[in-house]
Amino acid sequence: MVDIKSNLDRLEDRAADFYKRGQNDELSSSDTSGDRQRNALQTASDLRGAIMDISNLRDAIVERDKLKLDLEAAQDNVARANRFKIMAMELFSNPIKAMVRDEMASYWSAPLFDISEYEDEIKEIAAGGFDIGDYEDDIRDAVDFNLSDHASDIEDICRDVLRATTVTLDV
Secondary structure, three states: OOOHHHHHHHHHHHHHHHHHHHHHHHHHOOOOOOHHHHHHHHHHHHHHHHHHHHHHHHHHHHHHHHHHHHHHHHHHHHHHHHHHHHHHHHHHHHHHHHHHHHHHHHHHHOOOOOHHHHHHHHHHHHHOOOOHHHHHHHHHHHHOOOHHHHHHHHHHHHHHHHHOOOOOOOO
């Protein structure tokens, strides 16, 4: 990039010299109307305004260049993160797919529960005067449930169910 600062400094020095010369010419001029001096001073003033505009442009260009560098750094970080993400997906996708495939295969290969396989045993239990109370301890241990702990809740639920029903007695 062209060294804008040194060019602006040189331009501003020339404008200051021009402005001073215009002031000196005004004092030593034989022009009684002063038009020439006023025009020279106005030109110098316009030149200084242009220098300020160029200076502001230079600052904007420097800021833009800084923002470009920041953007490039951010884009590099995003690209690096995307490469890491892709690498992780490639690394873990096959083992995860294999785990899911194996789990699905074991689920579908497991025999489905068929109650008819237990039909004879159920008939024997029913014929033998089955009393569920005999198995209360086993059931409680299996499901960690004690009926006496929930007796009032069960009574409340039964009352609510019966309250909302219509009972018809045929005599």
